[in-house]
Structure formats: C-alpha cells, structure tokens
Amino acid sequence: MNLYDATVPIFTKLLSGVDKWLDKATASADAKKFEVDTLASARLAPDQYPFVRQIQAACDQVKFTVAKLTGKEPPKHPDTEKTIAEIRQRIRTVVDYLATFSREDFAGAEERPCGHSWMGGKSLRGGDYLDHFALPNFYFHLVTAYDILRHNGIDVGKMDYIVDLPFRG
Amino acid sequence: MNLYDATVPIFTKLLSGVDKWLDKATASADAKKFEVDTLASARLAPDQYPFVRQIQAACDQVKFTVAKLTGKEPPKHPDTEKTIAEIRQRIRTVVDYLATFSREDFAGAEERPCGHSWMGGKSLRGGDYLDHFALPNFYFHLVTAYDILRHNGIDVGKMDYIVDLPFRG
Numbered sequence: 001m002n003l004y005d006a007t008v009p010i011f012t013k014l015l016s017g018v019d020k021w022l023d024k025a026t027a028s029a030d031a032k033k034f035e036v037d038t039l040a041s042a043r044l045a046p047d048q049y050p051f052v053r054q055i056q057a058a059c060d061q062v063k064f065t066v067a068k069l070t071g072k073e074p075p076k077h078p079d080t081e082k083t084i085a086e087i088r089q090r091i092r093t094v095v096d097y098l099a100t101f102s103r104e105d106f107a108g109a110e111e112r113p114c115g116h117s118w119m120g121g122k123s124l125r126g127g128d129y130l131d132h133f134a135l136p137n138f139y140f141h142l143v144t145a146y147d148i149l150r151h152n153g154i155d156v157g158k159m160d161y162i163v164d165l166p167f168r169g
Numbered sequence: 170m171n172l173y174d175a176t177v178p179i180f181t182k183l184l185s186g187v188d189k190w191l192d193k194a195t196a197s198a199d200a201k202k203f204e205v206d207t208l209a210s211a212r213l214a215p216d217q218y219p220f221v222r223q224i225q226a227a228c229d230q231v232k233f234t235v236a237k238l239t240g241k242e243p244p245k246h247p248d249t250e251k252t253i254a255e256i257r258q259r260i261r262t263v264v265d266y267l268a269t270f271s272r273e274d275f276a277g278a279e280e281r282p283c284g285h286s287w288m289g290g291k292s293l294r295g296g297d298y299l300d301h302f303a304l305p306n307f308y309f310h311l312v313t314a315y316d317i318l319r320h321n322g323i324d325v326g327k328m329d330y331i332v333d334l335p336f337r338g
Contacts, residue, residue: 044320122336139308147316151213167291
C-alpha cells in the first residue's frame with residue numbers, strides 16, 4: 001500500500017467530476033434563463049461558505065494533502081474566483097498540480113509529520129492526517145458544493161460525484 | 170498500514186459525533202418550540218433523501234465496508250427509523266458492530282474482492298473499494314445529513330463533524 005493510491009487518483013477523479021456538475025448547471029441556467037454565475041454565491045445557510053468558497057476549500061485541502069504527505073511546498077492559490085469559468089480553472093490548476101506527483105513521492109508518507117499553522121505547532125502522523133482530517137475535510141467541502149447545486153435544482157446525481165469505479169479485470 | 174486504521178476508528182468517531190449534532194438540534198427545537206422529529210424528514214431537494222435516510226445510508230455504508238473488507242456477513246438493519254431517538258439508536262447499533270472488529274480481521278483486506286449486488290457480479294480490490302466507493306459514499310451521506318441540519322438553522326460547525334484529531338505525543 002502507498003498513500004498515493006488513496007489520494008492522487010481519487011482527488012483527480014472527483015475534482016475533475018465537478019466539471020460535469022457545472023455542465024449540468026450551465027444547461028439548467030440556459031434552459032431556465034438565469035445567469036449561471038449566480039450559483040457561485042449560492043449557499044445553504046447565511047453563515048456558511050457559498051459554492052465558490054466550498055470548491056476553493058476542497059481544492060486547497062487537496063493541494064495541502066499531497067504537498068504535506070510528500071514534504072513539498074504547496075503552491076499559493078489566492079481565492080479570487082467569482083465565476084463558474086474561474087472555478088473550472090481553479091480546479092484544472094489543482095488537477096495539473098496532482099499530475100506532477102508520483103507513487104515514489106509518497107514513500108514513507110504514513111509516518112511523515114503533517115500539520116497546519118492553525119494547529120499551533122502540533123502535527124499528526126501522515127496516515128492519521130489523511131484519515132482523520134484531510135479526507136473528512138475534503139469531502140466536507142466537495143459534498144456541500146454538490147448539495148448547494150442540488151438544493152438549487154441542478155439535476156446532479158450520485159454517479160456524477162462517484163464518477164466511475166475501477167472494477168477488477 | 171492496515172485498513173482497520175482507515176475505517177473502524179474513523180467511522181466510530183464520526184458516527185458517534187452525530188449524537189452531538191442531534192443534541193444541538195434538540196436544544197434548538199426546545200428553544201424555538203418546534204418538534205425535533207420534523208428534522209427527520211427534512212431534505213434539501215424534493216427528490217433527495219431526507220435526514221433519516223441519509224443517516225441510514227451512512228450507517229449501511231459503514232456496516233458494509235467493514236464486513237466486506239473482512240469477509241464477514243453484515244447484519245441486517247431494516248430502515249424503520251422515523252424519529253431522532255430512533256436515529257440515535259441506529260447509530261449506536263452500528264457503532265457497537267464496529268467494536269466487534271480487530272486489526273487482525275483486516276489482514277489482507279486490500280486485495281479482498283468487494284462488491285454489491287447492484288454491481289452485477291463485478292467487484293473491486295478491497296483497497297479500491299474503500300478509496301473509490303466506500304469512503305466517498307459514506308461521506309456523501311454523512312455530510313448531506315450535516316448540511317440538512319445546517320440548512321435548517323441548527324448551529325453545527327465543522328468541529329462537530331471532525332470531532333477531534335490524534336496529534337502526535
């Protein structure tokens with residue numbers, strides 16, 4: 001086992017899948033004659049992040065996860081996106097970053113200390129960081145982004161989120 | 170690495186954390202004078218599962234994940250819950266089931282073929298089943314349950330979902 005398998009291909013597939021959600025959002029906007037970019041600021045509660053910020057947070061968690069597990073310096077991505085087109089570009093930027101990683105980069109990742117500045121100098125074992133924080137936090141933002149679209153009548157379904165499954169032979 | 174670490178303690182902690190969400194929901198219902206059980210049927214879209222069904226689906230994914238990865242027969246849990254008290258009990262039942270598993274049960278789990286009847290006889294390697302389906306599907310239902318409460322004004326926050334982190338010594 002290598003933590004590459006639990007991170008790079010999964011993040012790549014699930015983030016890339018958001019493009020299809022946004023295709024459906026755009027088709028719905030065209031059919032119902034509303035401006036698709038209004039969805040960028042849609043949210044489920046007034047004190048919760050809107051769609052664009054949920055995607056930014058999911059992208060950041062992906063970037064930090066692979067950088068911290070492999071001891072690399074993550075790139076900076078200022079949260080300037082306001083439109084659906086810009087959100088698509090942010091996702092592509094992170095997917096391109098994921099493509100720079102190899103299985104070899106993740107050698108020893110399970111034991112590598114991983115932390116964020118808000119953890120006040122504390123850290124977690126790499127394996128614990130992935131299981132207890134990185135994956136729950138990534139899914140928290142990705143699924144909430146999905147739920148915001150779903151709540152706004154976009155006809156995304158579970159397989160638009162799961163994308164596909166690597167069945168055996 | 171052993172897939173026990175990526176499943177049993179995570180599922181136990183996150184599902185147990187739902188009790189705190191429901192404590193907050195109950196406090197909010199008391200303060201605002203509404204019947205807390207109305208939240209059981211709350212949903213974000215008319216053609217999406219309501220809260221109770223999201224929790225049932227999260228519980229089922231947990232049960233199936235640990236059973237399939239270890240080659241055990243999962244218990245049957247009919248989806249009869251209608252109240253918040255019954256939802257709490259469903260969660261306790263699954264958490265108790267998780268407690269019957271040991272790290273030894275997961276020996277060889279990465280390579281064990283795992284599938285569901287709806288996969289039409291196909292299966293995935295255990296490691297792929299966990300990363301590509303079980304975790305995304307579990308979080309899909311757990312986070313949507315959270316979002317339903319959040320959308321209904323319950324003041325749950327991210328740390329009620331993450332619960333706690335196992336920092337290094």
